[in-house]
Structures are given as structure tokens and as C-alpha cells.
Amino acid sequence: MSDSSPNEYQCDSCGWIYRAPENAGVDLEDQPEGWSCPDCNAEAGFFRLIVPPDTDLGADDEDYEPQADISKGPAILAKPWTPDVDSLLKRWHKKKLDTQPDFQRYEVWPIQKRSRLVESVLLGLPIPLFYFAEEEDGTEVVIDGQQRLTSLFRFIDNEYSLKGLGPLRSLDGKKYQDLEERLQDEISDFSLSVITIQKNSDPDVRFTMFERLNEGATKLNDQELRNSVYRGEYNEQLKQLSSNKDFMTILKQSKPHKRMVDVELVLRFMAFYNQTYLKHPDKKTKEFLNNEMEQWRHRKAKDQKKAEKAFGEAVKSALTVYGDRVARRYVAGDAKTPGKWEPRLNRALYDVQMYGFTRYSRSLVTKNSDAIYEASLDLMSNGTFNDLISHTISESKRVAKRFTMWLDMLESVIGNQQQGSRIFPETVKKKLYDADPACTICKQQIKIIDDAHIDHIVPWSKGGTTTEDNAALTHRFCNQQKQANDSITD
Numbered sequence: 001m002s003d004s005s006p007n008e009y010q011c012d013s014c015g016w017i018y019r020a021p022e023n024a025g026v027d028l029e030d031q032p033e034g035w036s037c038p039d040c041n042a043e044a045g046f047f048r049l050i051v052p053p054d055t056d057l058g059a060d061d062e063d064y065e066p067q068a069d070i071s072k073g074p075a076i077l078a079k080p081w082t083p084d085v086d087s088l089l090k091r092w093h094k095k096k097l098d099t100q101p102d103f104q105r106y107e108v109w110p111i112q113k114r115s116r117l118v119e120s121v122l123l124g125l126p127i128p129l130f131y132f133a134e135e136e137d138g139t140e141v142v143i144d145g146q147q148r149l150t151s152l153f154r155f156i157d158n159e160y161s162l163k164g165l166g167p168l169r170s171l172d173g174k175k176y177q178d179l180e181e182r183l184q185d186e187i188s189d190f191s192l193s194v195i196t197i198q199k200n201s202d203p204d205v206r207f208t209m210f211e212r213l214n215e216g217a218t219k220l221n222d223q224e225l226r227n228s229v230y231r232g233e234y235n236e237q238l239k240q241l242s243s244n245k246d247f248m249t250i251l252k253q254s255k256p257h258k259r260m261v262d263v264e265l266v267l268r269f270m271a272f273y274n275q276t277y278l279k280h281p282d283k284k285t286k287e288f289l290n291n292e293m294e295q296w297r298h299r300k301a302k303d304q305k306k307a308e309k310a311f312g313e314a315v316k317s318a319l320t321v322y323g324d325r326v327a328r329r330y331v332a333g334d335a336k337t338p339g340k341w342e343p344r345l346n347r348a349l350y351d352v353q354m355y356g357f358t359r360y361s362r363s364l365v366t367k368n369s370d371a372i373y374e375a376s377l378d379l380m381s382n383g384t385f386n387d388l389i390s391h392t393i394s395e396s397k398r399v400a401k402r403f404t405m406w407l408d409m410l411e412s413v414i415g416n417q418q419q420g421s422r423i424f425p426e427t428v429k430k431k432l433y434d435a436d437p438a439c440t441i442c443k444q445q446i447k448i449i450d451d452a453h454i455d456h457i458v459p460w461s462k463g464g465t466t467t468e469d470n471a472a473l474t475h476r477f478c479n480q481q482k483q484a485n486d487s488i489t490d
Contacts, residue, residue, distance in 0.1 A: 009047035014040035018047060033391070041343045047259075077198040085121075086188040089153050091140075097132075098141045099150050112164035114151035115172075119165050121152070121190045122183060132196040133228065140196060141228055156187065207290060222286055223264035230293035233300060241266045241308065246315045250326045251345065265350065266311065267292060272355045273307050277403040282396040310358045317357040317365040321372050327353055329389060330450065332381035334477045338447035339381075348389040349380075352406035359407070360414055370426035371413045377450055379409050381476050424454040424466055432473040441478040453479045 009018040009028045016039040020027050028035075028047055036043050091097040120127065130145035142149055154160060158175045165172050176184060207229045227235060241247070242262040248254065251262055271292040272280075280288050296304065318326040325341055327350035333339035357365060365372065379385050388402040413423065429452055437446045446452045453476040458464030474482075 011037045011040065011042050011047050014042065016040070036344055043344045077201045079196045079198060081194050081196070082191045083194060084188065085152050085156070085190050085192060088149065088192070089156060089188075092149075092153055096139050098139060099146050099153070109147050109151060111160050114155065114160065115162040115164055116166070117148055117151050118155050118162060118187065119168050119171075121187055122168060122171075127190075127192060130192055130194045132194055134196055134199040135231060136199055143197070143228065152187070221259055221261075221264075222289070223260040223267070226267075226290065226293050227260060227263070230290075230297045232297040234293065234296040234304065237304060237308070238263050238266045238270070241311055244312060244315060246312075246319055249324075250315065250318065252324070264289070265345075265347070268347065268351060269311055269314070269354050270296075270304070270307055272351055273310055273358060277351075277355065277399055280394075280396055280399045283394045285394040311354075313362055314354045314357040317360075317362055318353055320362070320366050321369045321376075322353075326350075329386075330377055330380040332377075332386075332476055333447070333451045334475075339451045339476070340448075341450075346389055348393040348402060352389075352403055355403065356406050356410050360410070364414055368414050371423040372410065373426065374423050374429075374453075375409050375413050377476065378453070378480075379405065381480060422456070422460040422466055424471055428468050428471055429454050429473070431468070432471060436473070438473070439475040439478050440472045441474050441482060444475070446473070446475055451476055455479050455482075 008020075010016070011018070014037060016037055018028050018037075023031075028044060031044060037047070088097060092099060117127075127148065128145070130149065131143045132140040133143050134140055155162075156176050158177050161173050161175050162171050163173070171179070171183075176187070179187075207225060227239075239256075239260075242260075242265070243256060247262070247266070251257070251265070253262070256262060267289050271289050274292060274296075275288070322328075327345045327347075329342045329346045329349055331340050331342060380389075382405075385402070385405050388398050388405070392398055393402075430449065432454065433446065433449050433452050437449075437452070438444065439446055440455075453474050455472045455474050456464040456466070457470050457472050460466065464470050
């Protein structure tokens with residue numbers, strides 16, 4: 001995108017403003033995966049658009065395009081019509097036309113821009129096409145042209161005065177009620193060109209069409225579009241679950257996210273819970289989530305009670321084990337550099353943590369919370385697993401491998417407990433660390449406790465006990481190197 005892009009975005013976490021000209025002309029939507037706010041490290045999803053672009057259509061750059069089956073008729077059923085402004089205004093007042101569904105969250109046009117639209121109508125200039133979407137109950141949602149339509153409606157309702165006009169500057173300062181009747185009629189009777197996407201259109205193709213219509217105008221993300229395409233009880237249930245207080249604690253937010261990032265995370269849980277990771281299509285997470293919405297959109301919320309309960313229990317279990325580090329990646333240190341926790345939520349890690357906790361009761365998770373925490377650090381320090389949660393997270397083989405490794409880790413801790421635990425309690429590690437934080441292998445100081453690992457002096461595989469008198473404090477890195485060398489020797 002060129003540096004002429006008018007898009008500006010504000011970070012909901014710290015308030016920092018992203019402007020393309022100050023970032024090599026790159027629009028925020030074109031930043032690579034993993035980009036974060038330079039002030040607070042919030043991911044791109046936490047930014048909201050505050051300056052809408054001037055154009056109504058943009059080029060599509062999505063990699064997932066559904067294939068439409070047109071053997072039984074067109075995939076998109078569209079009705080072109082030319083209503084006048086007054087008839088649409090009446091539908092708006094009756095709430096039969098929704099100009100601002102909750103996925104439209106960017107700031108409104110400034111008064112001058114609204115005024116110039118009114119001026120264009122009075123001059124008889126053509127207005128770009130509007131796109132509506134028909135809902136199940138017969139109401140219509142404005143998909144493209146929301147700013148233009150509300151500008152006309154609010155002027156007729158005398159909510160602002162004209163300002164900054166060009167050829168009709170003599171009308172500056174006037175409200176609709178101040179105009180002579182002839183001019184009022186010209187606005188009210190002005191015909192608009194509208195295409196309504198009918199409710200029985202193919203849902204996948206309808207989603208992609210909405211995406212294309214909105215990408216240039218509002219840069220809506222996928223979940224904001226799903227909120228329009230897949231309306232119904234299930235959609236409302238997802239939004240309700242995103243307000244779960246414990247879940248909001250995980251996301252470190254005090255109110256619903258303005259770009260519905262939180263709702264999409266709930267949807268991710270539901271999709272993996274209902275469909276399992278084995279049904280994730282190759283490199284098509286969007287399709288995976290869309291299928292979940294389509295499958296459940298017409299079913300009652302009560303049918304999802306089991307999944308809803310599982311979500312709540314998984315959230316509580318995750319907080320019990322990880323506290324404020326749920327779904328945050330631990331970057332292991334080495335002999336010279338201490339490890340660190342990444343501040344932003346890692347979606348791949350979120351998926352496996354939440355799904356994994358649905359397989360065990362909260363009592364079992366709580367009983368083994370220290371051991372799960374330690375085993376998680378070991379797994380996140382594993383090069384293969386670290387790679388699986390760092391990039392190309394939607395490739396089906398990598399999805400399956402990531403889930404398998406995580407579930408195997410949980411089973412090694414919680415399952416087969418008759419053999420006794422091989423992971424030392426957190427209290428033992430803390431006691432040894434506080435007494436002497438030196439690694440017994442490299443003899444260097446261990447800078448942070450999460451870089452510390454407790455090794456068995458007499459190996460567990462040879463009958464060594466998981467007790468303090470058989471415990472040796474090491475760097476996690478050094479212990480992994482030792483295990484690698486031992487395996488080579490063996």
C-alpha cells in the first residue's frame with residue numbers, strides 16, 4: 001500500500017497511533033504476522049481504524065477463496081433496486097435497516113466530509129453503489145456505504161449543520177430544517193442504487209463477497225465479517241462467552257474488544273472442541289472457523305451447553321496453571337541469555353492449552369498444576385514445538401503435530417500416575433533456587449527461576465525418587481543439552 005493511505009489506527013491497549021507514512025508507507029493491515037505495538041507490544045488485532053479511507057472498494061488479497069457450486073443456480077442471489085433516501089430513512093427509523101451493526105466500529109466521518117456528500121446530492125452528482133444484506137428475519141444490514149447513508153439520515157434528522165461546502169458554500173451553517181422545501185425534497189427524493197444480497201445466497205461465497213466489499217472501506221477483520229454473515233443464537237452465544245470474567249483476565253482486558261478479537265478466540269475454542277484438530281483443513285483456518293459458524297448458526301444455544309461448560313472449565317484450569325501467562329510463549333534462555341515470556345497472546349499455544357484442559361477434570365489439573373507448568377516450560381523449550389507455535393501455524397500436519405505433542409505432555413504428567421511423578425514440585429525448585437541459584441552443570445548463575453530445571457541425581461528411569469535429597473538445580477538449557485549428549489552416548 002502506498003504512503004498515501006489515509007488509514008490511521010489506535011492501539012486499544014496504550015493509545016499509540018499507527019500512521020502508514022510514518023511506517024515506510026505500509027498500512028497496518030499489510031504488516032507481517034507477529035508485528036506488535038512498539039509502545040506496549042499489543043498485537044495488530046488490538047488496533048482499531050480511526051480514519052476511514054475515501055474509497056468504497058479495495059483489491060482482495062485473501063488466500064482462502066471458496067469454490068462455488070453453480071450447477072443448481074447462482075451462488076449469490078442479488079436484487080438491484082433504486083429506493084429514494086426518504087424510504088430508506090423510514091426503514092431505518094423502524095429498525096428494519098441496520099446501518100451500524102456491531103462490526104462497524106471505526107469512527108464516523110467528520111462533519112465536512114458528511115456535508116460534501118449532501119452537497120453532491122444537491123448537485124445531482126452520482127453516488128457510489130450501496131450493498132445491503134438480507135437477514136433471516138427480513139431486516140437488512142448495510143454492508144457497504146454505511147458512512148454515506150448515516151450522513152444523509154443524520155442530516156435529515158437535523159443532527160448537524162453543513163460545513164466546508166464548495167459550490168454551494170452559501171448553505172454553510174444550515175441544517176435540513178433551514179433549507180427551502182425544494183432543496184429538502186431534492187435530498188429526500190434522491191434515488192440511490194442498491195444491491196441487496198439475499199439471505200438464501202451461498203454462505204461461503206457471501207462471506208467472501210462481504211470481505212471484498214469491506215476490505216478497502218473499513219478493513220474489517222474476519223470475525224467482524226462473520227458477525228454479519230452468520231447472525232443468530234450461536235453468534236450471540238460466542239459474544240456472551242467472550243465476556244466471561246476469567247477469560248477477560250486471560251486477555252488482560254476489562255471490556256469487550258472493539259475488533260472482536262476476543263470473540264474469534266472463543267470461536268477457535270469451539271471449533272477445535274466440536275470438530276477436533278484432526279478436521280482442520282490444510283492452511284485454511286478461516287474455512288475451519290467459517291464452517292463452525294455455518295454448522296451451528298441455526299441451532300439453539302442450549303445445544304452448545306456442553307461446549308459452553310467445557311470452555312468455562314478450560315479457562316479456569318488455564319488460570320490455575322499459568323496465572324497471567326496463559327497462552328503466552330516462553331522463550332527459553334541459554335547459558336548466556338536469560339529466558340523470557342512474550343507479552344502477547346499466542347493463538348497456536350492458546351488452542352492447545354484450552355483444548356488440552358477439556359480432557360481432564362479441574363481437580364486433576366489443580367492437583368498437578370505445578371507439574372504441568374514445569375512440563376509446559378520444557379515443551380516450549382523444545383526446538384520442534386517452539387517452531388510449531390511460531391509460524392505456519394495453519395498447516396494441517398503442523399496443527400496435528402502441535403496438538404499431539406501438547407496432549408502427550410499432559411498425559412505424561414496426569415496419566416499413569418501409579419508410577420509416581422517424575423516432575424519435582426514447584427516448592428522444591430523454589431527452595432533450591434533461593435538457597436543457591438547456580439546451575440550444577442555449568443556452575444553459572446540462573447538469572448530467572450523459569451530457566452531453572454530440577455534434575456534427578458539418580459535418574460528416574462533407574463529408580464531415582466522425586467524427592468529433595470535426589471534433586472539437582474540446573475539450567476533448563478543445560479539439562480536439555482545433557483539429555484541430548486546422553487542419548488548420543490547411549
